[in-house]
Amino acid sequence: MKTIIFPAQSNQSVAILAFDVSKNTLNMTTAIGGQRSDHEFPNRTPQIEKQLLIWKQRAQMAGYSQVLVVCEPTGCYHMTLLATAHRLGLKTAWVSGEAVFKMRAIETNDSGKTDLKDPHVIYTLASMGKILICRHYDETYALLRQWHALYEQADIEAVRTKYLLASQIKVLFPDYDFQKDFLYTRSGAALIEHYGANPQRIIKETKARFCLQMKQAVPRMRQTTLDRLYSQALSSVRNQQSPRLVDIQQWRFLQLWEDCQRHKTRKEEAKSQMESLYQELCLFDPSLPHQQQGVISTFYLARIVAETGPVSDFKTLRKFMRYAGLNLREKQSGTYRGKNKLSKKGRSLLRKVLSQAVLPLVKKTRLYGSYYHDKKAHGMSGTKAMTAVMRKFLKLIYGWYRSGGQFDQSRVFTCESQYKRAA
Numbered sequence: 001m002k003t004i005i006f007p008a009q010s011n012q013s014v015a016i017l018a019f020d021v022s023k024n025t026l027n028m029t030t031a032i033g034g035q036r037s038d039h040e041f042p043n044r045t046p047q048i049e050k051q052l053l054i055w056k057q058r059a060q061m062a063g064y065s066q067v068l069v070v071c072e073p074t075g076c077y078h079m080t081l082l083a084t085a086h087r088l089g090l091k092t093a094w095v096s097g098e099a100v101f102k103m104r105a106i107e108t109n110d111s112g113k114t115d116l117k118d119p120h121v122i123y124t125l126a127s128m129g130k131i132l133i134c135r136h137y138d139e140t141y142a143l144l145r146q147w148h149a150l151y152e153q154a155d156i157e158a159v160r161t162k163y164l165l166a167s168q169i170k171v172l173f174p175d176y177d178f179q180k181d182f183l184y185t186r187s188g189a190a191l192i193e194h195y196g197a198n199p200q201r202i203i204k205e206t207k208a209r210f211c212l213q214m215k216q217a218v219p220r221m222r223q224t225t226l227d228r229l230y231s232q233a234l235s236s237v238r239n240q241q242s243p244r245l246v247d248i249q250q251w252r253f254l255q256l257w258e259d260c261q262r263h264k265t266r267k268e269e270a271k272s273q274m275e276s277l278y279q280e281l282c283l284f285d286p287s288l289p290h291q292q293q294g295v296i297s298t299f300y301l302a303r304i305v306a307e308t309g310p311v312s313d314f315k316t317l318r319k320f321m322r323y324a325g326l327n328l329r330e331k332q333s334g335t336y337r338g339k340n341k342l343s344k345k346g347r348s349l350l351r352k353v354l355s356q357a358v359l360p361l362v363k364k365t366r367l368y369g370s371y372y373h374d375k376k377a378h379g380m381s382g383t384k385a386m387t388a389v390m391r392k393f394l395k396l397i398y399g400w401y402r403s404g405g406q407f408d409q410s411r412v413f414t415c416e417s418q419y420k421r422a423a
Contacts, residue, residue: 151270
C-alpha cells in the first residue's frame with residue numbers, strides 16, 4: 001500500500017511531527033499549538049504509541065485533519081516509529097539524508113550536527129513538501145524484499161568466501177594451477193572429499209591408487225587431469241613445512257569450503273522462495289510480466305520487483321527511472337554545459353540486478369546486441385553503453401507491465417506512436 005502525502009504549505013490541515021531517530025531515543029519537533037516545541041522520549045513501542053496518541057488528539061483539537069510523521073532513514077532504528085504510526089492511522093514520510101545535510105547548513109549556518117538541531121531541519125523540509133513517499137508493502141511484497149536481502153547477503157558472503165578459498169588453496173597446495181572454477185566441478189569436489197586438497201595426503205598413495213580412487217568418484221575424469229594433479233602434489237610437498245602446520249592449513253581450507261557450500265545452499269533456498277512469491281504475486285496482479293525465454297527469467301523478475309515494489313505505484317516512467325537512480329542529471333551554468341550523468345540517487349541494489357539481468361542480452365545475437373555494439377562502435381565506452389541498455393531494459397519492464405500483455409519483441413525498439421501507425 002502507498003501512503004499519500006499532502007505537502008504542508010499547500011494544505012494547512014496537516015500537522016507535522018518531525019523526528020530525529022537514534023537507537024534508544026526519539027527527538028521530536030512539532031508546531032501543534034502555534035509554535036515549534038521540542039520533545040524527547042524513548043525509542044520503544046509503548047512510549048511511542050503513548051506519545052503519538054497524545055499528539056494525534058492534540059492535532060484534532062487544534063483543527064488538523066491529518067498527522068504526518070516524518071523522519072530520516074536510519075537503517076533499522078526508525079522501523080518501530082513508522083510501524084507504530086502506520087498502525088495508528090497516521091501518515092508517514094521520509095526526508096533524504098542528503099537533503100537534511102544541505103538544509104542544515106542553510107537553516108543553522110552551521111555544519112555541526114546535534115539530535116536537537118536535526119528535527120528542526122526535518123520539520124522545515126516537511127513543511128516545504130520536500131518529502132519522499134513512505135511505502136508500506138503487503139505481506140507478499142514484504143516477504144519478497146526480505147528474501148532478496150537474504151539472497152544478496154548470501155551472495156556477497158559466497159563471493160568473499162570463494163576469494164579466501166582461492167588464496168588458501170595456494171597456501172595448502174602451492175603448485176596447484178587449475179582454473180578457479182575447477183574446485184566447484186565434480187572433479188574438484190571429489191578431490192576435496194577424498195583428499196582435502198592436501199598434496200601430502202595425495203602422495204601417500206601411489207599414482208595408480210590415486211587415479212583409481214578419483215575415477216571411481218568421477219568416472220569421466222580425464223587422465224591428463226589426474227596426471228597434472230599428482231605431478232603438482234609431488235612438487236608442492238617439497239617446500240611444505242611440518243605436518244602439523246599442513247594440518248591447520250587443511251583445516252582452514254575445509255572450513256572455508258563448508259562455508260562456501262552453506263552460502264550456496266542459502267542462495268538456492270532464497271531463490272526458490274523468491275520464485276514462489278513472484279508467482280503468488282502474479283495471481284493477484286496479472287499485469288506482472290512472466291518469464292520470457294532469451295529475455296528474462298522468473299528469478300530475475302522476482303529480484304527486480306523485490307526492489308521496485310508494486311510497479312503500479314509509479315504513475316510515469318520518469319518516476320520509475322528516478323527510483324532506480326537511472327535518471328539523467330545535467331550540469332549547466334552560463335555558457336558551461338557539463339555532461340549528462342546518472343543521478344545514482346535511487347536503489348543501488350536495483351541497478352546491480354539490472355546490470356546482471358542485461359549482461360547476457362548484449363551478446364551480438366541477443367536482444368540488445370545490435371544496440372549495445374552500435375553504441376560502442378560510435379565511440380561510447382562499454383560502461384556507458386551498458387548503462388544505456390539498463391535504461392532501455394527498465395523501460396521495457398515498465399511498458400510490459402503497463403500493457404498487461406505478452407512480450408512483443410517488435411515493440412522493443414519501436415516507439416508507441418510508430419507502433420500505433422503500423423497497427
